[in-house]
Amino acid sequence: MSEYEGALLKDKKIGFGMYLGVEAIMFATLFTNYIIFTPSPHGPQPGELFEAKSLILSSFFLLSSSFTLIGAERFLSKGKKLGFLIGLGITFLFAAIFLGLEVKEFYKYVSEGNGVSANNFMASYFVLVGLHAAHVAFGLGWMAALFTNWMRNIQKHLYHEKLKIFSYYWHFVDVMWVVIILVVYLRFLI
Amino acid sequence: MKLPIVGFMPSDVIAAWIFTFVVGAIITIYVLKRRKLPLIWDYMRTTNHRKIGTLYLLFGFVFFLRAGIDALLMRSQLALPNNHFWLIQGEKYNEVFTTHGTIMIFFAAMPMLLGLMNVAVPLQIGARDLAFPYLNAIGFWLFFAGGVFFNLSFFFNQAPSVGWTGYAPLSTEYTPGPNTNFYVFGVQVSGLGTILTAINLIVTILRHRAPGMKLTRMPLFPWAALFTSWLILIAFTVLAIALYLMMFERQFGAAFFSGDEGDPVYWQHLFWIFGHPEVYILALPAFGIFSDIITTFSKKRIFGYPAMVVSLALIGFLGLMVWAHHMFTVGLGAMANTFFAITTMMIAIPTGVKVFNWLFTMRGGIIRFTTPMLFALGFIPSFVMGGVTGVMLSVSAADFQYHDTHFVVAHFHYVIISSTILGIFAGIYYWFPKITGYLLDEKLGKWHFWLFLFGFHMTFLPMHLTGLNGMQRRAYVYYAGEGLTALNFTSTVGAFLMGISMLFFFWNLYKTFRFKPIAGNDPWDGRTLEWTQASPSPENTFEPMPVVHTSDPYWFAKKSGHAMITTDDVRPMPPSPQTILPFLTGILMISLSFGMVYHWFWLAVLSGAGVFAIMFIRNVSDERIKMEKGEKIHE
Ligand code: HEM
Ligand SMILES: [Cu+2]
Numbered sequence: 006m007s008e009y010e011g012a013l014l015k016d017k018k019i020g021f022g023m024y025l026g027v028e029a030i031m032f033a034t035l036f037t038n039y040i041i042f043t044p045s046p047h048g049p050q051p052g053e054l055f056e057a058k059s060l061i062l063s064s065f066f067l068l069s070s071s072f073t074l075i076g077a078e079r080f081l082s083k084g085k086k087l088g089f090l091i092g093l094g095i096t097f098l099f100a101a102i103f104l105g106l107e108v109k110e111f112y113k114y115v116s117e118g119n120g121v122s123a124n125n126f127m128a129s130y131f132v133l134v135g136l137h138a139a140h141v142a143f144g145l146g147w148m149a150a151l152f153t154n155w156m157r158n159i160q161k162h163l164y165h166e167k168l169k170i171f172s173y174y175w176h177f178v179d180v181m182w183v184v185i186i187l188v189v190y191l192r193f194l195i
Numbered sequence: 196m197k198l199p200i201v202g203f204m205p206s207d208v209i210a211a212w213i214f215t216f217v218v219g220a221i222i223t224i225y226v227l228k229r230r231k232l233p234l235i236w237d238y239m240r241t242t243n244h245r246k247i248g249t250l251y252l253l254f255g256f257v258f259f260l261r262a263g264i265d266a267l268l269m270r271s272q273l274a275l276p277n278n279h280f281w282l283i284q285g286e287k288y289n290e291v292f293t294t295h296g297t298i299m300i301f302f303a304a305m306p307m308l309l310g311l312m313n314v315a316v317p318l319q320i321g322a323r324d325l326a327f328p329y330l331n332a333i334g335f336w337l338f339f340a341g342g343v344f345f346n347l348s349f350f351f352n353q354a355p356s357v358g359w360t361g362y363a364p365l366s367t368e369y370t371p372g373p374n375t376n377f378y379v380f381g382v383q384v385s386g387l388g389t390i391l392t393a394i395n396l397i398v399t400i401l402r403h404r405a406p407g408m409k410l411t412r413m414p415l416f417p418w419a420a421l422f423t424s425w426l427i428l429i430a431f432t433v434l435a436i437a438l439y440l441m442m443f444e445r446q447f448g449a450a451f452f453s454g455d456e457g458d459p460v461y462w463q464h465l466f467w468i469f470g471h472p473e474v475y476i477l478a479l480p481a482f483g484i485f486s487d488i489i490t491t492f493s494k495k496r497i498f499g500y501p502a503m504v505v506s507l508a509l510i511g512f513l514g515l516m517v518w519a520h521h522m523f524t525v526g527l528g529a530m531a532n533t534f535f536a537i538t539t540m541m542i543a544i545p546t547g548v549k550v551f552n553w554l555f556t557m558r559g560g561i562i563r564f565t566t567p568m569l570f571a572l573g574f575i576p577s578f579v580m581g582g583v584t585g586v587m588l589s590v591s592a593a594d595f596q597y598h599d600t601h602f603v604v605a606h607f608h609y610v611i612i613s614s615t616i617l618g619i620f621a622g623i624y625y626w627f628p629k630i631t632g633y634l635l636d637e638k639l640g641k642w643h644f645w646l647f648l649f650g651f652h653m654t655f656l657p658m659h660l661t662g663l664n665g666m667q668r669r670a671y672v673y674y675a676g677e678g679l680t681a682l683n684f685t686s687t688v689g690a691f692l693m694g695i696s697m698l699f700f701f702w703n704l705y706k707t708f709r710f711k712p713i714a715g716n717d718p719w720d721g722r723t724l725e726w727t728q729a730s731p732s733p734e735n736t737f738e739p740m741p742v743v744h745t746s747d748p749y750w751f752a753k754k755s756g757h758a759m760i761t762t763d764d765v766r767p768m769p770p771s772p773q774t775i776l777p778f779l780t781g782i783l784m785i786s787l788s789f790g791m792v793y794h795w796f797w798l799a800v801l802s803g804a805g806v807f808a809i810m811f812i813r814n815v816s817d818e819r820i821k822m823e824k825g826e827k828i829h830e
Binding site: 009013017020023024030034035042086122124125129131132136143149153155159160167 | 326327330390394395397398401402428429432433435436437439440443444447448449450451455456457461465766767769807810811814815819820823824825826827828829
């Protein structure tokens with residue numbers, strides 16, 4: 006990587022790091038919101054709704070996708086292209102499964118009559134976990150762009166750069182999920 | 196839901212439609228006749244910092260005029276007791292003060308400041324552009340989209356009427372129609388742009404300074420821009436989430452701020468955690484502008500440079516701690532009120548330091564009373580007066596008396612107008628050569644200044660008294676015999692004087708573009724790096740790149756009689772592409788907002804998909820992929 010590319014990548018890392026800081030403040034506000042309004046004085050309660058099984062399953066897929074992404078990056082820097090593609094492919098797949106499970110969970114709640122307007126616990130749940138799910142969906146689109154760039158065979162250092170920024174994003178999304186497990190679910194499952 | 200374009204329309208809306216069509220036709224004819232379409236097309240695709248700064252200033256100014264007309268309408272209604280001016284009473288008055296406040300803060304003052312930062316900060320620190328030129332364009336077009344969208348509400352006769360603070364439950368339970376949604380989405384979209392621009396400015400200032408320009412040698416305007424941007428990151432992020440929650444409450448049945456579970460005071464906390472720092476987001480850049488102008492026109496170094504920087508930081512930090520002084524009367528309790536009262540009063544200390552340092556900078560200097568300098572000088576006493584009433588308001592017990600009277604209105608206009616608005620005009624006169632290559636006329640500039648300053652005090656000084664006499668804020672009527680008539684009438688005359696002063700500004704612009712008084716690189720005998728560059732600043736600045744050894748480097752180079760040392764070893768910059776994508780993003784955000792406001796969710800989904808498609812296109816085809824040749828990822 007030339008000095009030119011290095012400097013620009015560092016700009017991007019700092020800028021994107023700050024962007025993630027902004028996102029962290031957003032999530033922090035929503036976590037506070039959730040804590041304020043949960044449990045609600047009436048209507049559905051977290052203890053009745055949450056299921057350990059689906060939480061464990063979806064967490065497994067999302068959290069391991071961070072590791073498959075790290076693996077993919079390792080492969081790429083060692084020049085093992087097939088390994089990289091498989092790694093990124095599995096990351097994509099796991100993210101998609103996670104999103105599917107999330108949607109299923111949302112759908113179940115809504116079809117049981119527990120939508121956003123059921124009470125403020127449900128509302129604060131949906132604004133927080135829903136925003137996180139939207140981040141995962143966005144990440145899927147981003148990975149699709151990474152695959153496209155692979156097919157277009159762009160310059161090596163640029164590809165590394167794009168992959169690096171994406172991995173920051175992806176790990177951030179995972180860390181937020183861990184906090185969601187702790188704040189949103191775990192208290193009401195044990 | 197149907198757009199209520201047909202059917203009954205109030206006459207002010209019809210007048211606005213006609214006015215817009217006429218002005219639009221004139222502009223179109225002008226553009227076609229003078230063959231300006233290529234120029235417009237160029238600006239629609241630009242990512243150059245000076246051009247984006249110009250766009251910010253231009254559209255910020257257009258919105259400033261719109262909000263200024265609102266102000267004149269309000270003042271006309273309040274001119275006489277029991278008045279029935281046109282139709283500016285009742286609900287209409289509510290709409291007018293809401294759009295006035297919202298537009299002034301979000302779509303006039305902030306963008307014009309961001310415009311000046313865009314123009315001047317890179318030039319002052321020796322950067323060739325902002326760190327992320329494409330992102331800069333996105334930031335601008337998001338502001339543009341939010342501003343246009345918010346303003347359109349008026350043309351559909353659906354202007355929001357909940358105050359710029361959008362207090363619940365008025366903004367939630369009691370206004371279910373589309374009106375308040377225009378507030379929610381207009382502010383949200385432009386706020387996102389502001390956050391992105393703040394990140395861009397921080398990276399630029401931290402990483403793209405000229406060789407040798409340590410932070411301790413940096414002019415004060417970039418310093419102010421740096422602290423402002425940090426405040427934006429915190430304040431606007433909280434606002435974004437507050438509006439996000441409000442959207443869920445208004446559109447999808449959540450009940451955070453009203454109903455039996457929600458709490459209106461919760462909205463007030465979220466809003467003012469944003470709202471108070473916002474005041475400093477408006478004031479700090481103006482402080483930076485004045486610092487630079489006062490040094491230039493006193494021919495002296497700034498007095499107490501380290502103290503100036505530290506007090507900027509302190510003001511910013513304390514600004515984050517005081518939000519609840521807007522809520523003394525909601526019943527937070529004596530402890531909380533005392534805490535917020537004391538932190539508020541503490542802000543007077545660093546502000547006082549700054550005021551004295553400005554005065555000491557002038558002491559013994561060779562002062563030139565140019566137009567920018569006059570704006571800076573007018574600022575100091577006016578701002579001190581606003582500061583004094585601020586300390587009065589921070590006495591929480593006394594605030595129960597002043598709260599929601601015109602005393603508060605007088606206070607915050609004193610502070611905001613004397614810092615932000617005078618600062619913006621000072622900056623426009625000062626950097627006009629760097630933006631256009633021409634100098635504004637000094638004589639007309641002075642007319643503008645004196646009329647504006649005089650009108651300003653004449654408008655708002657009486658409001659302190661009407662407020663103390665019990666005149667409520669946001670009320671559209673008072674009655675004869677309440678002792679308010681003479682003061683209110685004076686106030687209205689003052690407001691119109693301010694309006695007239697703007698005519699001098701227009702005349703000045705007209706004259707300047709007619710006679711084109713070429714400014715040259717360094718019309719003010721400046722001290723900082725921007726004056727080493729051509730006017731208007733070219734797309735490729737700093738070739739060669741100056742090496743900085745001191746603060747005010749250009750001044751000391753001139754004084755020593757040697758040219759500035761330069762180097763070819765420059766910091767890498769990303770290319771500034773020409774691209775229509777940011778503009779399209781803005782347009783799609785407008786249609787997305789329409790979809791959300793009127794519950795045409797198909798439109799919202801389509802527009803959202805369009806925005807993501809643009810991001811995707813950008814990701815797989817950015818200009819560096821096109822430009823750089825090099826090793827491919829695979830063969
Ligand atoms: C230039 C001359 C201006 C005049 C004559 C003017 C006049 C007024 C008046 C009469 C009100 C309504 C008071 C009430 O009934 O409660 C008002 C409110 C307000 N003004 Fe101005 N104003 C001016 C400039 C500005 C500027 C430059 C800003 C900010 C950058 C600003 C921000 C506001 C805000 C935030 C409100 C409160 C709106 C609300 O209550 O929701 N004004 N102004
Ligand atoms: Cu405040």
